[in-house]
Amino acid sequence: MKKLLSIVVPCYNEEEATPIFYKTIHEMEAELASVDLEFVFVDDGSRDNTLKVLKGLHQQDERVHYVSFSRNFGKEAGIYAGLEKAKGDYVVIMDVDLQDPPSMLPKMLSEIENGEYECVSTRRVDRKGEPPIRSWFARKFYKIMNKISSADIVDGARDYQMMTRKVVNAILSMGEYNRFSKGIFGWVGFKRKWLEFENVERVAGETKWSFWKLFIYAIDGIVAFSTAPLTLASVFGSIMCLVAFLFIIVIIVRTLIFGDPTSGWPSMVCIILLVSGIQLLCLGIQGQYMAKTYLETKKRPIYLVQEEE
Template sequence: MELISVIVPCYNEEEAIPFFYKEMDRVSKLMNEFDFEFIFVDDGSKDSTLEIAKKLAQQDGRVKYISFSRNFGKEAAIYAGFDLSNGDYCVLMDADLQDPPALLPEMMNAIQNEGYDSAATRRVTRKGEPPIRSFFARQFYKIINQISDADIVDGARDYRLMTRKMVDTILDMKEYNRFSKGIFGWIGYDTKWIEFENVERVAGETKWSFWKLFKYSLEGITAFSVVPLQIASIFGIIFSLIAFIMIVVIIIRTLIFGDPVSGWPSLVCIIMLIGGIQLLSIGILGQYLSKTYLETKRRPIYIEKETNIGVQDEE
């Protein structure tokens, strides 16, 4: 039978994993024409996430786990899950059950019977999410779709079922600074979008604060667009033209009307404005330079501390 690899990035999810496993076990029994493997990727958790995964592995041979030496971030966990999976199909899911496993049969039908390469999910509501967070999330999707080549759907979740060919293509992109939502859209392939209403976490608390989401959005923009660099250049051109025009105006006023230039408060404001624009432009340039710096180091995307995957394969 064909194998489905279920990849579950985990960071401090000790409360949610038992609920997730119970629900996935139920769904896997309904899809008994497939074999399953459950890969729990412990992203340097500080709770009992790894211990729970180990207990499940002892009870169920389908359960596999890998633990990182420290917290490398969800993007590294996603890559590791893809890298270690053996399935003919791979599905990426969160452990908190905000990605309903019950949608998996419909997603598989889209690939096997409708000819799609992947089936992805998107939320049509953001019930339970703070309004300010929802507002900025929607603005982010609008901005990144306008300034980049990546096709990122508003409300898109990481919950996605893919063929092995698509997963291998993702693994070929070995960049250190990863933004999976953008990678999924950038590589192409035919994708069917399945909509569902937002689901609350089954247990535990979200690890994504507003600040972390803001930094993640900057990662996405710098990873798939150079428009911010172009904006910095445009600022330079505009202020250079304004400065040139003002120089001409001041010279003419002085020669014709003998009008001395006065007003130090306005001068200070102009200096502050131009200085701010310069610092903004340098900051934008620094963001791209830092990404290049990290890529040239060629550091590993993740470091494995402990796993049972090789052991199970040998057995």
């Protein structure tokens, strides 16, 4: 009996790309003949006709299933919902815009079926087509994350990966509200193989990730998998206390020698502004962790379903 491969596809305003994605996978089914296929599309509260397209695909192919959210909950929620819905022995997560090359699926499946690996992940080796400043920040983010966290996050890592049921269950067991999938994938471990590919442009539509959204996403990742910023805040505080103590000594000595305690006020104003800035930075760092803890304690659902099939 063949094993089942579930293809999890988060979608947000992707009415143009969705039919192209389905057609592309359908045309290469012969290369995936060793398994049966299941499509799990997650409509993340799209405002276009994405849901209508998914319903049409379901009517023409009973292997196509979908989950439609009551509103936009984000890609992280979409991935989690797709993994929950998937019934496959193997599960692969893919972007509907075909920036995750379907041509890699046979190789990924072969590596999984050999039994040597529990997970086959992918990474981009270049960022052609991206703004240079965005690529620079992305590379720095991965370097920082690997230095300050216990999660194994490779530069250029994608959500595009194929996993055994054991890995999927491990990921689902992490039911945290504030999710950062790249970190979760690395944190759960298991024997993993990396496949590389060159950047591919979207087949249709426009990216939903602005620089600001990526920046917030990066902060979420750092807060979710590292307490290093809190340590940094403590270090800043200790350094500034030491600097303040040294300045007190300098002022006392200067007053005793020159008898002019009021001169130098411009530099003092700059010092006050610097210290105040560092204090606000440290408070902001602590606030981020408190906010995440606050959201976790509410125990809100990761997503709400409007309809599914």
